[in-house]
Amino acid sequence: MKSNLKNIAVLTSGGDAPGMNACIRAVIRTGIYNGLNMFGVMQGYQGLIDNNIKPMDARSVSNILHMGGTILKTARCLAFKEEEGMELAYKNLKAKDIDGLIVIGGDGTFTGAKRFGEKYGVNVIGIPGTIDNDLYGSDFTLGYDTAVNTIIEAIDKIRDTADSHDRLFFIEVMGRDSGCIALRTAIASGAEAVLLPEKETSLKELISKLKDGVNTKKSSSIVIVSEGNKYGGAYDIAKSVKRKFTHYDTKVTILGHLQRGGSPSGFDRILGSRLGYAAVNEMIKGETMQMVGLRGNEIKLTSLEEALNIHSYKLEADLLEMTHVLSI
Amino acid sequence: MKSNLKNIAVLTSGGDAPGMNACIRAVIRTGIYNGLNMFGVMQGYQGLIDNNIKPMDARSVSNILHMGGTILKTARCLAFKEEEGMELAYKNLKAKDIDGLIVIGGDGTFTGAKRFGEKYGVNVIGIPGTIDNDLYGSDFTLGYDTAVNTIIEAIDKIRDTADSHDRLFFIEVMGRDSGCIALRTAIASGAEAVLLPEKETSLKELISKLKDGVNTKKSSSIVIVSEGNKYGGAYDIAKSVKRKFTHYDTKVTILGHLQRGGSPSGFDRILGSRLGYAAVNEMIKGETMQMVGLRGNEIKLTSLEEALNIHSYKLEADLLEMTHVLSI
């Protein structure tokens, strides 16, 4: 059954992720191509409440495909968790006759969208945009691939100096409670070990691995620390290790927010385009309360319900085992 | 049934591709980890014939994960197509007691490997290493993702100058008879049109699209030309278009061999690592005459027979349609 959709608004919410702009461009242009009026909401749900909603044409998204961040800006918005905030948001949409809302973000974003859609009957489609790759229903979330590339470029640089000095580096990477970024950047950077939220690592095991490296004449070692790991931050772990392992000079780097920015990779530009394109097409077809995601090489729907309730990233134990083997 | 494999050699053949070094590292270290003796063959099949085969230890592949090209070098080798060449190659392997051969390359490489394996009973596993992404049995071939990133970085730069001058650019990209690179870089760079080997484009349609861009106030236009398209090279097409469309100043860029090089992306480093790791593990398990490939998020076997006979890349018609919609 085809919807009678006329006006769609799009917003980005939660942490920004590279590829969001490619996705916004796709949403706007796909809507316009299909004869809809398109709107952009500034600063996520806050902009819905503040009525910071502007019409967008095809040229308004020119030359943004390759840019990091989000031209719609993003924010975390407490007011939208309250009845009052949602009510205001709804009135603002209603006043503009906007009957579809596409939200790009992570689980917090989807939680809000789901409640909003249920309560007011607005058509809602979610697009998984977060570097953390922690959403069920999409093999990869928008921004994750770029973040991995950004991180390994940084580690390649650190490896230069680590090698020149025979040093041990602990490098803390993002990912919240998902170890996906940590595990995969560990593989991609040839790290000697990785500490994950999904699996406790004993200090003893870690030190034993580092000693193996010394014995086999490695000129440096790199340990990736996922911010969500159970043991603590990179500084804490470095301190504990230093007490029992003094062969190398030890340094710590917290990569921080540079992991979120940068021009999106080809992968993320294509993914963002496909997800944005699909979101609008699915909404036109009458779909609502769904997330569009990449599975294999296809775009598939998952209900927001499922996307929110099923824990997404499962430790890829075979990849962890491989990390050990390949860093001998 | 477990093989009694003792010694494995690895070679790269055909065009080089980013990620081959990550893959070589994985092959060597996985073999050593499993107690095998590992050998590297220089310059592809030529090195087999010339007995340019050297033992490799874990340190011999240190610090290569992030490098473009292949430390084993590669070559196209006519002699290996002859009985005599193969015979010599076999004697050289035999003399070193090498009973397994892992080849990284494209279909030419696999054709040689298949004949060799069939004739001499050497265990053979193929790894899909080519930027063209044109092999059946793997969603992505090693090097393709990096090539896409390299190309879009180049196009982003060209877009800067195209926009500043209101210009039309024809940009020729690699891919042989597969349009995968062309189509996906067109999406990722926001190109206005793309010419593919899989689908003829009428000049009329192309010019109409370019005129639409002028009417909607685009400040530049970019057309991606796949080297294998039916119409001709980028220079030829530009000449034909210029005759009938003079709104913009027209320029041509042939990206050429820079598309093959560069530090591999995270995706290709992980893919190369996984494929190399799997190739050795599968050979240890007794597999032979197979290709390891990525399907969805898993490594799967495809027989060399199938990989060679089934045409791989099918035009992703939905993505081509999307390219038109998103470049309005």
Place this chain on the structure above:
Amino acid sequence: MKSNLKNIAVLTSGGDAPGMNACIRAVIRTGIYNGLNMFGVMQGYQGLIDNNIKPMDARSVSNILHMGGTILKTARCLAFKEEEGMELAYKNLKAKDIDGLIVIGGDGTFTGAKRFGEKYGVNVIGIPGTIDNDLYGSDFTLGYDTAVNTIIEAIDKIRDTADSHDRLFFIEVMGRDSGCIALRTAIASGAEAVLLPEKETSLKELISKLKDGVNTKKSSSIVIVSEGNKYGGAYDIAKSVKRKFTHYDTKVTILGHLQRGGSPSGFDRILGSRLGYAAVNEMIKGETMQMVGLRGNEIKLTSLEEALNIHSYKLEADLLEMTHVLSI
């Protein structure tokens, strides 16, 4: 003597160069800081004639510092060479009470500015913006440093594949009749030889150098060809060499317009900022008919007269000699 300057306009003309946006930002903000009204002219002199001149405030140049190209766009404008065109341009400036014009470009741009300033008494300051580094009075022109970085990144990638295949590459780079880019990228990329506009190279000498490389076991060779060299384009030279030197497989790459684009390097961002800042400050002090340039680490004035008449780039013979020594 202080001028009574009230309104300044800025334009970019000729080929675009990375760092132009940083320079535009500096011009606009320095003017505003000093209480002037600032204007941007679109598409170089064409915009003066077409009255495409718009007021610019401090926010209008936000977030452009790091972008390639020029937000003011550029064009080559024949009409401005005619009396009529200049007259129109002057009337348009006069109507807006604009009494100062800052032009960013190369010698063609300065020629126009000089004639215009002489004829109409408009205050004129030139800023050397061209990747070719061919202007007297500035050690480096805006965009040159970025172009060098862009080129060597491309050559690094080509080196990967050249090394993997034992190949000889001829790489053609920009620079018009100045060999500065070619010579310096040859040094920076470890090229085996370089062909310059300023010095004829005998084919014999070139081939002898390449043979030396083979004898000393070089696995690849790279020859940089300046587009302005006397011998011909890279394809021609490659053909001539191939006839007498067949050791390597020979390939050609014309880097083309990607050399003009890209995010400016730190050097060019700082240079653009300093030149733009100085241009406005000097004009406020009453200077006119001058070019601001970098000499050593200082910004100095050179009269447009001198900048145009003195041939700028002299072959750095010591660097050419060094190139030979370092590529043994």
Place this chain on the structure above:
Amino acid sequence: MKSNLKNIAVLTSGGDAPGMNACIRAVIRTGIYNGLNMFGVMQGYQGLIDNNIKPMDARSVSNILHMGGTILKTARCLAFKEEEGMELAYKNLKAKDIDGLIVIGGDGTFTGAKRFGEKYGVNVIGIPGTIDNDLYGSDFTLGYDTAVNTIIEAIDKIRDTADSHDRLFFIEVMGRDSGCIALRTAIASGAEAVLLPEKETSLKELISKLKDGVNTKKSSSIVIVSEGNKYGGAYDIAKSVKRKFTHYDTKVTILGHLQRGGSPSGFDRILGSRLGYAAVNEMIKGETMQMVGLRGNEIKLTSLEEALNIHSYKLEADLLEMTHVLSI
């Protein structure tokens, strides 16, 4: 007077810097070209003491020009400050008949070289290799230009996320007690303010500047903090500011060791090549106890005495003033 130099050794000492490999290549090849025997010392002065000195030929420095770090490795060596250590070092050089020593590093490196040269009469030439740009006698030190580019690429990424979230970022950069990196990256990244070792900034002034940004509708602000500034680390400063300025969400990034690595820029590859080439040529001419440096566009000698005693980097007050103007 020409020296009778026969054998030269080269070492890198102190912190590593991009371009060191380009410089090592130039030293080795220039020596070989001139008929000398060349040696590389591993791990700086430690290698002299440990007799970790190896002969190097032209091929031993192939394909390193573009690599970060130093293939000779580096270390800080306390033992070389003692009589005993120096004595051992001298014996090791003597045993190999090495009569010239070229050291690449910063002031600590030069101090050692000067004492060693004075005591044992070994010919010594220093090459300024440090990202800090803090040596008298060279406008730029080797590695500084690359570090600036690395930092601004990181800040560009952070700017993406800062803009998307309306945030204030404090970014700490290297430079020891020299503010050159901080000041110049502040200009190149369009930072709103910069804290330097050479000039105290009042908190009041800083907050006033940030408030101006809010009033003029800046969507984010970035403050560069030089590690050597008097006020404290970036975390401390952020904490103090947050107490009195709450408009933006405030974040801190310590860029850390990634600033030292990475492929050298064109500028640093050319600089490293020229300095290495000149160092050997000058030593052949009989020079000793000198540093080679870049002044304007020429390579000039400065005595180690002067290089060590004259404080190098003076605050570029005009550039600091410009930073304020351009970030309005």
